[in-house]
Amino acid sequence: MTLCAKIDVSWAQIFRYFGSQGTNFGSTPELDHRKDVMTMKQVVEVQGDVLRDKVYFHLCELIRGGHFSPGEKLTIRSLANEQGISPTPVREALYRLISEGVLDGEANRSARIPLLNAEQIKEIKEIRILVECLAAEKAAMNGTPQLAKTLRALAGKLKMARASGDRRADLSLVYRFQTELYSACEMPNLIKIIGSLWLKTGPYLNLLFPDYINLIAKSRGDWRERICVGVEERNPAIVRSEVERDLDDTLSYIANVVSAAAFLRRAGADR
Amino acid sequence: MTLCAKIDVSWAQIFRYFGSQGTNFGSTPELDHRKDVMTMKQVVEVQGDVLRDKVYFHLCELIRGGHFSPGEKLTIRSLANEQGISPTPVREALYRLISEGVLDGEANRSARIPLLNAEQIKEIKEIRILVECLAAEKAAMNGTPQLAKTLRALAGKLKMARASGDRRADLSLVYRFQTELYSACEMPNLIKIIGSLWLKTGPYLNLLFPDYINLIAKSRGDWRERICVGVEERNPAIVRSEVERDLDDTLSYIANVVSAAAFLRRAGADR
DNA sequence: GATGATGATTTGTGATATCAAAATGACGAA
Protein backbone atom coordinates (compact mmCIF):
# COMPACT_ATOMS: atom_id res chain seq x y z
CA MET A 1 0.00 0.00 0.00
CA THR A 2 1.50 3.29 -1.05
CA LEU A 3 0.94 6.90 -0.29
CA CYS A 4 0.20 7.83 -3.87
CA ALA A 5 -3.18 9.41 -4.29
CA LYS A 6 -5.62 8.48 -6.95
CA ILE A 7 -4.00 9.62 -10.13
CA ASP A 8 -6.26 11.34 -12.57
CA VAL A 9 -3.62 13.08 -14.64
CA SER A 10 -0.66 11.25 -16.08
CA TRP A 11 2.47 12.61 -17.69
CA ALA A 12 1.05 11.60 -21.00
CA GLN A 13 -2.01 13.69 -20.31
CA ILE A 14 0.12 16.63 -19.29
CA PHE A 15 2.02 16.51 -22.51
CA ARG A 16 -1.23 16.23 -24.37
CA TYR A 17 -2.47 19.25 -22.41
CA PHE A 18 0.61 21.14 -23.44
CA GLY A 19 0.10 19.91 -26.97
CA SER A 20 3.25 17.85 -27.29
CA GLN A 21 1.32 14.74 -28.22
CA GLY A 22 3.45 12.77 -30.61
CA THR A 23 6.31 15.23 -30.28
CA ASN A 24 9.12 13.94 -28.17
CA PHE A 25 11.06 16.43 -26.10
CA GLY A 26 13.84 14.08 -25.39
CA SER A 27 12.35 11.27 -23.38
CA THR A 28 8.86 11.21 -22.01
CA PRO A 29 9.05 10.69 -18.28
CA GLU A 30 7.58 7.37 -17.30
CA LEU A 31 5.45 6.47 -14.36
CA ASP A 32 7.69 3.62 -13.30
CA HIS A 33 8.87 5.39 -10.21
CA ARG A 34 5.43 5.05 -8.71
CA LYS A 35 5.96 1.39 -8.12
CA ASP A 36 8.35 1.72 -5.26
CA VAL A 37 7.22 4.65 -3.20
CA MET A 38 7.80 4.48 0.51
CA THR A 39 5.52 2.40 2.64
CA MET A 40 3.82 3.40 5.84
CA LYS A 41 6.43 1.74 7.97
CA GLN A 42 9.03 4.03 6.55
CA VAL A 43 6.82 7.03 6.98
CA VAL A 44 6.72 6.54 10.72
CA GLU A 45 10.47 6.77 10.88
CA VAL A 46 10.51 10.08 9.09
CA GLN A 47 11.29 13.17 11.16
CA GLY A 48 8.56 14.87 13.15
CA ASP A 49 7.01 13.87 16.44
CA VAL A 50 3.53 14.66 15.29
CA LEU A 51 1.54 12.80 12.70
CA ARG A 52 0.79 15.80 10.52
CA ASP A 53 4.51 16.56 10.30
CA LYS A 54 5.30 13.01 9.35
CA VAL A 55 2.74 13.17 6.56
CA TYR A 56 4.12 16.54 5.49
CA PHE A 57 7.73 15.41 5.32
CA HIS A 58 6.75 12.24 3.56
CA LEU A 59 4.80 14.16 0.94
CA CYS A 60 7.78 16.48 0.54
CA GLU A 61 10.03 13.57 -0.26
CA LEU A 62 7.59 12.23 -2.79
CA ILE A 63 7.22 15.63 -4.43
CA ARG A 64 10.95 16.22 -4.57
CA GLY A 65 11.42 12.75 -5.97
CA GLY A 66 9.07 13.49 -8.83
CA HIS A 67 6.55 10.89 -7.77
CA PHE A 68 3.69 13.19 -8.57
CA SER A 69 2.94 14.66 -11.95
CA PRO A 70 1.99 18.27 -12.57
CA GLY A 71 -1.77 18.56 -12.40
CA GLU A 72 -2.19 15.45 -10.30
CA LYS A 73 -4.88 15.58 -7.67
CA LEU A 74 -4.24 14.73 -4.03
CA THR A 75 -7.33 13.97 -1.97
CA ILE A 76 -7.42 13.92 1.79
CA ARG A 77 -9.34 10.70 2.20
CA SER A 78 -7.33 8.62 -0.22
CA LEU A 79 -4.06 9.67 1.40
CA ALA A 80 -5.51 9.02 4.83
CA ASN A 81 -6.81 5.59 3.85
CA GLU A 82 -3.52 4.59 2.29
CA GLN A 83 -1.72 5.54 5.48
CA GLY A 84 -4.35 4.07 7.72
CA ILE A 85 -4.86 7.31 9.61
CA SER A 86 -7.67 9.80 10.02
CA PRO A 87 -8.18 12.65 7.57
CA THR A 88 -7.26 15.33 10.09
CA PRO A 89 -3.44 15.16 9.99
CA VAL A 90 -3.48 14.67 6.23
CA ARG A 91 -5.61 17.73 5.72
CA GLU A 92 -3.25 19.75 7.86
CA ALA A 93 -0.21 18.55 5.93
CA LEU A 94 -1.89 19.42 2.65
CA TYR A 95 -2.89 22.80 4.02
CA ARG A 96 0.72 23.46 4.89
CA LEU A 97 1.85 22.55 1.39
CA ILE A 98 -0.87 24.70 -0.13
CA SER A 99 0.00 27.68 2.01
CA GLU A 100 3.65 27.30 1.06
CA GLY A 101 2.58 27.42 -2.58
CA VAL A 102 3.88 23.93 -3.20
CA LEU A 103 0.39 22.71 -4.06
CA ASP A 104 -2.52 24.49 -5.65
CA GLY A 105 -5.66 24.57 -3.60
CA GLU A 106 -8.77 26.66 -3.95
CA ALA A 107 -11.48 26.69 -1.30
CA ASN A 108 -13.40 23.45 -1.07
CA ARG A 109 -11.33 21.85 -3.81
CA SER A 110 -8.78 19.11 -3.76
CA ALA A 111 -5.10 19.95 -3.68
CA ARG A 112 -3.19 19.63 -6.94
CA ILE A 113 0.38 19.63 -8.07
CA PRO A 114 0.63 23.01 -9.85
CA LEU A 115 0.85 23.26 -13.60
CA LEU A 116 3.54 25.91 -13.99
CA ASN A 117 4.07 27.93 -17.12
CA ALA A 118 7.45 29.12 -18.34
CA GLU A 119 7.13 32.51 -16.70
CA GLN A 120 6.45 31.03 -13.32
CA ILE A 121 9.43 28.75 -13.65
CA LYS A 122 11.60 31.70 -14.59
CA GLU A 123 10.43 33.60 -11.54
CA ILE A 124 11.34 30.69 -9.32
CA LYS A 125 14.67 30.44 -11.12
CA GLU A 126 15.43 34.06 -10.39
CA ILE A 127 14.56 33.72 -6.71
CA ARG A 128 16.41 30.45 -6.34
CA ILE A 129 19.54 31.95 -7.86
CA LEU A 130 19.29 34.87 -5.48
CA VAL A 131 18.90 32.87 -2.30
CA GLU A 132 20.88 29.75 -3.15
CA CYS A 133 23.88 31.77 -4.27
CA LEU A 134 23.87 33.53 -0.94
CA ALA A 135 23.67 30.19 0.85
CA ALA A 136 26.46 28.83 -1.33
CA GLU A 137 28.73 31.77 -0.60
CA LYS A 138 28.15 31.59 3.12
CA ALA A 139 28.70 27.85 3.07
CA ALA A 140 31.97 28.31 1.22
CA MET A 141 33.12 30.84 3.76
CA ASN A 142 32.36 28.31 6.50
CA GLY A 143 33.96 25.54 4.47
CA THR A 144 35.83 22.70 6.19
CA PRO A 145 37.75 19.67 4.91
CA GLN A 146 35.12 17.52 6.59
CA LEU A 147 32.35 19.16 4.59
CA ALA A 148 34.31 18.70 1.36
CA LYS A 149 34.78 15.06 2.20
CA THR A 150 31.09 14.54 2.85
CA LEU A 151 30.21 16.32 -0.38
CA ARG A 152 32.66 14.22 -2.35
CA ALA A 153 31.13 11.07 -0.95
CA LEU A 154 27.68 12.18 -2.02
CA ALA A 155 28.96 13.21 -5.44
CA GLY A 156 30.51 9.77 -5.82
CA LYS A 157 27.25 8.02 -4.97
CA LEU A 158 25.47 10.33 -7.36
CA LYS A 159 27.78 9.34 -10.21
CA MET A 160 27.09 5.69 -9.54
CA ALA A 161 23.33 6.20 -9.42
CA ARG A 162 23.45 8.18 -12.63
CA ALA A 163 25.61 5.60 -14.36
CA SER A 164 23.18 2.86 -13.42
CA GLY A 165 20.23 4.94 -14.56
CA ASP A 166 18.61 4.93 -11.13
CA ARG A 167 16.61 8.09 -11.46
CA ARG A 168 15.18 7.91 -7.98
CA ALA A 169 18.54 7.69 -6.26
CA ASP A 170 19.82 10.31 -8.67
CA LEU A 171 17.25 12.92 -7.73
CA SER A 172 17.61 12.08 -4.07
CA LEU A 173 21.38 12.51 -4.15
CA VAL A 174 21.21 15.73 -6.11
CA TYR A 175 19.05 17.02 -3.31
CA ARG A 176 21.24 15.66 -0.55
CA PHE A 177 24.40 17.15 -2.05
CA GLN A 178 22.87 20.58 -2.28
CA THR A 179 21.31 20.32 1.17
CA GLU A 180 24.61 19.31 2.69
CA LEU A 181 26.33 22.25 1.07
CA TYR A 182 23.74 24.84 2.02
CA SER A 183 23.40 23.63 5.58
CA ALA A 184 26.91 24.95 6.19
CA CYS A 185 25.68 28.49 5.66
CA GLU A 186 24.21 28.49 9.16
CA MET A 187 21.17 30.51 8.18
CA PRO A 188 18.16 28.42 9.16
CA ASN A 189 15.62 30.84 7.79
CA LEU A 190 17.37 30.90 4.45
CA ILE A 191 17.51 27.12 4.31
CA LYS A 192 13.80 26.88 4.96
CA ILE A 193 13.08 29.25 2.10
CA ILE A 194 15.29 27.23 -0.22
CA GLY A 195 13.59 23.99 0.78
CA SER A 196 10.21 25.41 -0.06
CA LEU A 197 11.36 26.71 -3.44
CA TRP A 198 12.92 23.38 -4.25
CA LEU A 199 9.58 21.65 -3.74
CA LYS A 200 7.93 23.94 -6.23
CA THR A 201 10.13 22.77 -9.06
CA GLY A 202 10.35 19.15 -7.87
CA PRO A 203 7.58 17.78 -10.08
CA TYR A 204 9.37 19.16 -13.14
CA LEU A 205 12.81 17.73 -12.48
CA ASN A 206 11.84 14.54 -14.27
CA LEU A 207 11.89 16.56 -17.47
CA LEU A 208 15.67 16.72 -17.18
CA PHE A 209 16.14 13.00 -17.68
CA PRO A 210 18.02 11.69 -19.49
CA ASP A 211 18.76 14.17 -22.26
CA TYR A 212 19.65 17.21 -20.23
CA ILE A 213 21.64 15.15 -17.76
CA ASN A 214 23.76 13.66 -20.54
CA LEU A 215 24.20 17.03 -22.16
CA ILE A 216 25.49 18.56 -18.94
CA ALA A 217 27.81 15.70 -18.17
CA LYS A 218 29.63 16.41 -21.41
CA SER A 219 29.56 20.20 -21.45
CA ARG A 220 30.19 21.12 -17.82
CA GLY A 221 32.40 18.35 -16.62
CA ASP A 222 32.64 17.59 -12.94
CA TRP A 223 31.21 20.78 -11.54
CA ARG A 224 30.36 19.23 -8.19
CA GLU A 225 34.04 18.44 -7.72
CA ARG A 226 34.80 22.09 -8.40
CA ILE A 227 32.34 22.98 -5.64
CA CYS A 228 34.20 20.65 -3.30
CA VAL A 229 37.44 22.39 -4.17
CA GLY A 230 35.81 25.74 -3.55
CA VAL A 231 34.64 24.53 -0.15
CA GLU A 232 38.14 23.32 0.73
CA GLU A 233 39.68 26.60 -0.35
CA ARG A 234 36.90 28.64 1.25
CA ASN A 235 36.41 30.36 -2.06
CA PRO A 236 32.88 31.78 -2.25
CA ALA A 237 33.25 32.91 -5.85
CA ILE A 238 33.88 29.42 -7.18
CA VAL A 239 31.02 27.85 -5.30
CA ARG A 240 28.66 30.65 -6.14
CA SER A 241 29.36 30.59 -9.85
CA GLU A 242 28.91 26.83 -10.09
CA VAL A 243 25.64 26.94 -8.19
CA GLU A 244 24.41 29.84 -10.28
CA ARG A 245 25.31 28.14 -13.52
CA ASP A 246 23.59 24.92 -12.49
CA LEU A 247 20.40 26.67 -11.50
CA ASP A 248 20.36 28.84 -14.57
CA ASP A 249 20.96 25.95 -16.97
CA THR A 250 18.59 23.53 -15.28
CA LEU A 251 15.62 25.79 -14.81
CA SER A 252 16.05 27.47 -18.17
CA TYR A 253 15.92 24.04 -19.76
CA ILE A 254 12.73 23.18 -17.92
CA ALA A 255 11.19 26.53 -18.80
CA ASN A 256 12.04 25.96 -22.45
CA VAL A 257 10.45 22.53 -22.50
CA VAL A 258 7.32 23.88 -20.89
CA SER A 259 7.05 26.85 -23.23
CA ALA A 260 7.70 24.73 -26.31
CA ALA A 261 4.94 22.39 -25.19
CA ALA A 262 2.59 25.33 -24.72
CA PHE A 263 3.46 26.67 -28.17
CA LEU A 264 2.74 23.35 -29.80
CA ARG A 265 -0.53 23.12 -27.93
CA ARG A 266 -1.64 26.46 -29.31
CA ALA A 267 -0.58 25.47 -32.80
CA GLY A 268 -2.58 22.28 -32.45
CA ALA A 269 -5.62 24.16 -31.25
CA ASP A 270 -5.67 26.30 -34.40
CA ARG A 271 -5.39 23.34 -36.65
CA MET B 1 -14.46 40.30 22.88
CA THR B 2 -11.07 40.32 21.30
CA LEU B 3 -8.80 37.83 19.60
CA CYS B 4 -5.96 38.35 22.01
CA ALA B 5 -4.95 35.17 23.74
CA LYS B 6 -4.38 34.92 27.40
CA ILE B 7 -1.24 36.91 27.98
CA ASP B 8 1.26 35.34 30.27
CA VAL B 9 4.27 37.37 29.25
CA SER B 10 4.23 41.15 29.09
CA TRP B 11 6.74 43.52 27.58
CA ALA B 12 7.88 44.32 31.08
CA GLN B 13 8.58 40.65 31.64
CA ILE B 14 10.48 40.39 28.38
CA PHE B 15 12.70 43.26 29.33
CA ARG B 16 13.23 41.68 32.70
CA TYR B 17 14.09 38.46 30.92
CA PHE B 18 16.61 40.31 28.83
CA GLY B 19 17.86 42.02 31.94
CA SER B 20 16.90 45.54 31.03
CA GLN B 21 14.85 46.00 34.15
CA GLY B 22 15.14 49.58 35.18
CA THR B 23 17.18 50.42 32.13
CA ASN B 24 15.28 52.32 29.52
CA PHE B 25 16.17 51.64 25.92
CA GLY B 26 14.28 54.58 24.62
CA SER B 27 10.69 54.03 25.56
CA THR B 28 9.21 50.85 26.88
CA PRO B 29 6.48 49.73 24.54
CA GLU B 30 3.13 49.83 26.23
CA LEU B 31 0.30 47.37 25.99
CA ASP B 32 -2.25 50.04 25.15
CA HIS B 33 -2.73 48.79 21.64
CA ARG B 34 -4.35 45.67 22.98
CA LYS B 35 -7.45 47.59 23.83
CA ASP B 36 -8.73 48.01 20.33
CA VAL B 37 -7.90 44.87 18.43
CA MET B 38 -10.30 43.82 15.75
CA THR B 39 -13.54 42.17 16.69
CA MET B 40 -14.98 39.01 15.22
CA LYS B 41 -17.24 40.93 12.90
CA GLN B 42 -14.23 42.45 11.24
CA VAL B 43 -12.45 39.15 11.07
CA VAL B 44 -15.16 37.71 8.88
CA GLU B 45 -14.55 40.41 6.31
CA VAL B 46 -10.89 39.57 6.09
CA GLN B 47 -9.69 37.79 2.97
CA GLY B 48 -10.02 34.03 2.68
CA ASP B 49 -13.09 31.98 1.94
CA VAL B 50 -12.25 29.42 4.56
CA LEU B 51 -12.33 29.90 8.29
CA ARG B 52 -8.77 28.77 8.91
CA ASP B 53 -7.51 31.33 6.39
CA LYS B 54 -9.53 34.07 8.01
CA VAL B 55 -8.02 33.20 11.36
CA TYR B 56 -4.58 33.05 9.78
CA PHE B 57 -4.81 36.43 8.10
CA HIS B 58 -6.26 37.97 11.18
CA LEU B 59 -3.43 36.65 13.32
CA CYS B 60 -0.97 37.95 10.74
CA GLU B 61 -2.38 41.43 11.07
CA LEU B 62 -2.16 41.28 14.81
CA ILE B 63 1.42 40.04 14.69
CA ARG B 64 2.49 42.66 12.19
CA GLY B 65 0.78 45.31 14.26
CA GLY B 66 2.81 44.35 17.28
CA HIS B 67 -0.20 43.23 19.27
CA PHE B 68 1.68 40.27 20.62
CA SER B 69 4.82 40.41 22.68
CA PRO B 70 7.84 38.19 22.16
CA GLY B 71 7.42 35.09 24.28
CA GLU B 72 3.67 35.42 24.49
CA LYS B 73 1.70 32.19 24.41
CA LEU B 74 -1.16 31.57 22.00
CA THR B 75 -3.48 28.72 22.92
CA ILE B 76 -5.90 27.09 20.56
CA ARG B 77 -8.90 27.01 22.82
CA SER B 78 -8.66 30.58 24.01
CA LEU B 79 -8.41 31.90 20.47
CA ALA B 80 -11.29 29.67 19.41
CA ASN B 81 -13.47 30.78 22.30
CA GLU B 82 -12.76 34.43 21.66
CA GLN B 83 -13.79 34.02 18.05
CA GLY B 84 -16.72 31.77 18.87
CA ILE B 85 -15.52 29.00 16.59
CA SER B 86 -14.28 25.46 17.07
CA PRO B 87 -10.63 24.72 17.81
CA THR B 88 -10.02 23.01 14.47
CA PRO B 89 -9.55 26.04 12.20
CA VAL B 90 -7.55 27.84 14.85
CA ARG B 91 -5.24 24.88 15.24
CA GLU B 92 -4.66 24.85 11.51
CA ALA B 93 -3.95 28.56 11.37
CA LEU B 94 -1.45 28.22 14.20
CA TYR B 95 0.13 25.23 12.52
CA ARG B 96 0.62 27.30 9.40
CA LEU B 97 2.27 30.08 11.36
CA ILE B 98 4.49 27.60 13.17
CA SER B 99 5.55 25.90 9.97
CA GLU B 100 6.38 29.28 8.46
CA GLY B 101 8.60 29.93 11.44
CA VAL B 102 6.51 32.90 12.50
CA LEU B 103 5.62 31.19 15.76
CA ASP B 104 7.56 28.78 17.89
CA GLY B 105 5.88 25.48 18.51
CA GLU B 106 7.21 22.22 19.81
CA ALA B 107 5.16 19.05 19.82
CA ASN B 108 2.30 19.06 22.28
CA ARG B 109 3.15 22.58 23.40
CA SER B 110 1.38 25.87 22.91
CA ALA B 111 2.49 28.20 20.16
CA ARG B 112 4.59 31.17 21.21
CA ILE B 113 5.80 34.38 19.68
CA PRO B 114 9.53 33.68 19.26
CA LEU B 115 12.14 35.31 21.45
CA LEU B 116 14.78 36.25 18.90
CA ASN B 117 18.38 36.99 19.74
CA ALA B 118 20.53 39.50 17.90
CA GLU B 119 22.04 36.90 15.61
CA GLN B 120 18.67 35.68 14.45
CA ILE B 121 17.55 39.21 13.76
CA LYS B 122 20.71 39.84 11.76
CA GLU B 123 20.08 36.73 9.70
CA ILE B 124 16.57 37.90 8.92
CA LYS B 125 17.98 41.32 8.11
CA GLU B 126 20.39 39.84 5.60
CA ILE B 127 17.69 37.80 3.91
CA ARG B 128 15.22 40.62 3.88
CA ILE B 129 17.75 42.94 2.28
CA LEU B 130 18.45 40.33 -0.36
CA VAL B 131 14.86 39.66 -1.34
CA GLU B 132 13.29 43.04 -0.71
CA CYS B 133 15.96 44.82 -2.71
CA LEU B 134 15.19 42.56 -5.64
CA ALA B 135 11.49 43.27 -5.25
CA ALA B 136 12.19 46.98 -5.00
CA GLU B 137 14.30 47.00 -8.17
CA LYS B 138 11.74 45.06 -10.15
CA ALA B 139 8.98 47.30 -8.87
CA ALA B 140 10.94 50.38 -9.91
CA MET B 141 11.44 48.94 -13.38
CA ASN B 142 7.67 48.44 -13.61
CA GLY B 143 7.03 51.86 -12.11
CA THR B 144 4.03 53.94 -13.21
CA PRO B 145 2.77 57.42 -12.31
CA GLN B 146 -0.28 55.75 -10.84
CA LEU B 147 1.87 53.68 -8.47
CA ALA B 148 3.82 56.75 -7.42
CA LYS B 149 0.56 58.53 -6.72
CA THR B 150 -0.74 55.67 -4.58
CA LEU B 151 2.53 55.52 -2.69
CA ARG B 152 2.50 59.26 -2.05
CA ALA B 153 -1.01 59.02 -0.67
CA LEU B 154 0.06 56.29 1.72
CA ALA B 155 3.17 58.22 2.71
CA GLY B 156 0.99 61.24 3.44
CA LYS B 157 -1.33 59.24 5.68
CA LEU B 158 1.70 57.78 7.38
CA LYS B 159 3.05 61.20 8.20
CA MET B 160 -0.25 62.17 9.74
CA ALA B 161 -0.43 59.03 11.81
CA ARG B 162 3.11 59.51 12.98
CA ALA B 163 2.52 63.14 13.85
CA SER B 164 -0.49 62.22 15.94
CA GLY B 165 1.41 59.43 17.66
CA ASP B 166 -0.98 56.75 16.43
CA ARG B 167 1.39 53.82 16.57
CA ARG B 168 -1.13 51.32 15.26
CA ALA B 169 -1.94 53.29 12.14
CA ASP B 170 1.75 54.03 11.79
CA LEU B 171 2.82 50.40 11.68
CA SER B 172 -0.08 49.51 9.43
CA LEU B 173 0.81 52.24 6.94
CA VAL B 174 4.48 51.37 6.95
CA TYR B 175 3.42 47.90 5.93
CA ARG B 176 0.94 49.06 3.34
CA PHE B 177 3.44 51.38 1.71
CA GLN B 178 5.99 48.66 1.35
CA THR B 179 3.41 46.12 0.20
CA GLU B 180 2.12 48.50 -2.42
CA LEU B 181 5.63 49.07 -3.70
CA TYR B 182 6.67 45.43 -3.80
CA SER B 183 3.45 44.23 -5.39
CA ALA B 184 4.54 46.04 -8.54
CA CYS B 185 7.43 43.60 -8.93
CA GLU B 186 5.03 40.99 -10.27
CA MET B 187 6.77 38.10 -8.59
CA PRO B 188 4.15 36.40 -6.44
CA ASN B 189 6.52 33.86 -4.98
CA LEU B 190 8.91 36.58 -3.92
CA ILE B 191 6.13 38.59 -2.34
CA LYS B 192 5.01 35.60 -0.34
CA ILE B 193 8.52 35.11 1.00
CA ILE B 194 8.74 38.75 1.97
CA GLY B 195 5.42 38.60 3.77
CA SER B 196 6.57 35.69 5.83
CA LEU B 197 9.84 37.36 6.77
CA TRP B 198 8.01 40.51 7.73
CA LEU B 199 5.91 38.58 10.21
CA LYS B 200 9.00 37.28 11.93
CA THR B 201 10.20 40.73 12.86
CA GLY B 202 6.72 42.13 13.47
CA PRO B 203 6.69 41.62 17.23
CA TYR B 204 9.90 43.61 17.54
CA LEU B 205 8.87 46.65 15.53
CA ASN B 206 7.45 48.21 18.66
CA LEU B 207 11.00 48.63 19.86
CA LEU B 208 11.45 51.34 17.24
CA PHE B 209 9.00 53.71 18.83
CA PRO B 210 9.40 56.55 19.36
CA ASP B 211 13.13 57.07 19.65
CA TYR B 212 14.30 55.42 16.47
CA ILE B 213 11.44 56.90 14.50
CA ASN B 214 12.33 60.41 15.60
CA LEU B 215 15.99 59.78 14.94
CA ILE B 216 15.29 58.67 11.39
CA ALA B 217 12.95 61.51 10.64
CA LYS B 218 15.79 63.93 11.31
CA SER B 219 18.68 62.06 9.75
CA ARG B 220 17.22 60.56 6.62
CA GLY B 221 14.64 63.09 5.62
CA ASP B 222 11.76 62.11 3.42
CA TRP B 223 13.13 58.85 2.03
CA ARG B 224 9.71 57.54 1.05
CA GLU B 225 9.31 60.53 -1.21
CA ARG B 226 12.63 59.62 -2.82
CA ILE B 227 11.23 56.14 -3.44
CA CYS B 228 8.23 57.70 -5.14
CA VAL B 229 10.54 59.71 -7.37
CA GLY B 230 12.49 56.56 -8.17
CA VAL B 231 9.28 54.83 -9.14
CA GLU B 232 8.26 57.71 -11.38
CA GLU B 233 11.65 57.77 -13.05
CA ARG B 234 11.83 53.98 -13.20
CA ASN B 235 15.17 54.16 -11.47
CA PRO B 236 15.90 50.85 -9.72
CA ALA B 237 19.09 52.11 -8.09
CA ILE B 238 17.35 54.85 -6.14
CA VAL B 239 14.58 52.63 -4.90
CA ARG B 240 16.92 49.83 -4.04
CA SER B 241 19.31 51.94 -2.04
CA GLU B 242 16.52 53.54 -0.02
CA VAL B 243 14.97 50.19 0.77
CA GLU B 244 18.32 48.72 1.68
CA ARG B 245 19.19 51.59 3.95
CA ASP B 246 15.84 51.42 5.71
CA LEU B 247 16.12 47.70 6.33
CA ASP B 248 19.69 47.93 7.45
CA ASP B 249 19.08 50.79 9.85
CA THR B 250 15.85 49.45 11.26
CA LEU B 251 16.88 45.88 11.86
CA SER B 252 20.35 46.81 13.08
CA TYR B 253 18.72 49.04 15.64
CA ILE B 254 16.45 46.25 16.81
CA ALA B 255 19.36 43.81 16.94
CA ASN B 256 21.33 46.28 19.02
CA VAL B 257 18.53 46.75 21.49
CA VAL B 258 18.12 43.02 21.85
CA SER B 259 21.81 42.34 22.28
CA ALA B 260 22.23 45.19 24.78
CA ALA B 261 19.36 43.74 26.77
CA ALA B 262 20.98 40.31 26.71
CA PHE B 263 24.28 41.79 27.85
CA LEU B 264 22.67 43.54 30.76
CA ARG B 265 20.85 40.37 31.67
CA ARG B 266 24.11 38.44 31.86
CA ALA B 267 25.70 41.24 33.89
CA GLY B 268 22.77 41.14 36.27
CA ALA B 269 23.05 37.37 36.62
CA ASP B 270 26.67 37.66 37.74
CA ARG B 271 25.87 40.30 40.25
C1' DG C 1 11.80 30.29 52.14
C1' DA C 2 13.18 27.06 48.63
C1' DT C 3 12.49 22.59 46.70
C1' DG C 4 10.19 18.49 45.25
C1' DA C 5 6.27 15.28 44.87
C1' DT C 6 1.38 14.66 43.66
C1' DG C 7 -3.28 15.29 42.18
C1' DA C 8 -6.32 18.42 39.37
C1' DT C 9 -6.76 21.10 35.33
C1' DT C 10 -5.59 22.68 30.99
C1' DT C 11 -4.13 21.89 26.40
C1' DG C 12 -2.68 19.76 22.01
C1' DT C 13 -3.51 15.85 18.98
C1' DG C 14 -6.00 12.65 16.37
C1' DA C 15 -10.47 10.31 15.34
C1' DT C 16 -15.22 10.70 14.27
C1' DA C 17 -19.63 12.94 12.89
C1' DT C 18 -22.08 16.20 10.14
C1' DC C 19 -23.05 19.14 6.53
C1' DA C 20 -22.55 21.75 2.34
C1' DA C 21 -20.23 22.15 -1.89
C1' DA C 22 -18.13 19.96 -5.72
C1' DA C 23 -17.37 16.15 -8.80
C1' DT C 24 -19.41 12.40 -11.18
C1' DG C 25 -22.43 9.80 -14.00
C1' DA C 26 -26.77 8.73 -16.14
C1' DC C 27 -30.18 10.27 -19.01
C1' DG C 28 -32.56 12.91 -22.43
C1' DA C 29 -32.83 16.69 -25.93
C1' DA C 30 -30.78 19.10 -29.71
Place this chain on the structure above:
DNA sequence: TTCGTCATTTTGATATCACAAATCATCATC
Protein backbone atom coordinates in the same frame (compact mmCIF):
# COMPACT_ATOMS: atom_id res chain seq x y z
C1' DT D 1 -22.33 12.82 -31.06
C1' DT D 2 -22.64 16.82 -28.01
C1' DC D 3 -24.50 19.34 -24.65
C1' DG D 4 -27.14 20.33 -20.57
C1' DT D 5 -29.82 18.72 -16.50
C1' DC D 6 -30.55 16.22 -12.42
C1' DA D 7 -29.68 12.53 -8.99
C1' DT D 8 -25.93 10.33 -6.69
C1' DT D 9 -21.55 10.06 -4.79
C1' DT D 10 -17.42 11.97 -3.32
C1' DT D 11 -14.91 15.30 -0.86
C1' DG D 12 -13.47 19.25 2.05
C1' DA D 13 -14.47 22.11 6.17
C1' DT D 14 -15.95 22.45 10.73
C1' DA D 15 -17.57 20.85 15.13
C1' DT D 16 -17.28 17.56 18.61
C1' DC D 17 -15.25 13.80 21.12
C1' DA D 18 -11.51 11.05 23.49
C1' DC D 19 -7.18 10.64 25.17
C1' DA D 20 -2.53 11.53 26.57
C1' DA D 21 0.83 14.83 27.64
C1' DA D 22 1.92 19.06 29.68
C1' DT D 23 0.93 22.57 32.99
C1' DC D 24 -0.47 24.25 37.27
C1' DA D 25 -1.65 24.32 42.17
C1' DT D 26 -1.30 22.35 46.45
C1' DC D 27 1.05 20.54 50.05
C1' DA D 28 4.79 18.28 52.44
C1' DT D 29 9.65 18.24 53.27
C1' DC D 30 14.18 19.95 53.88
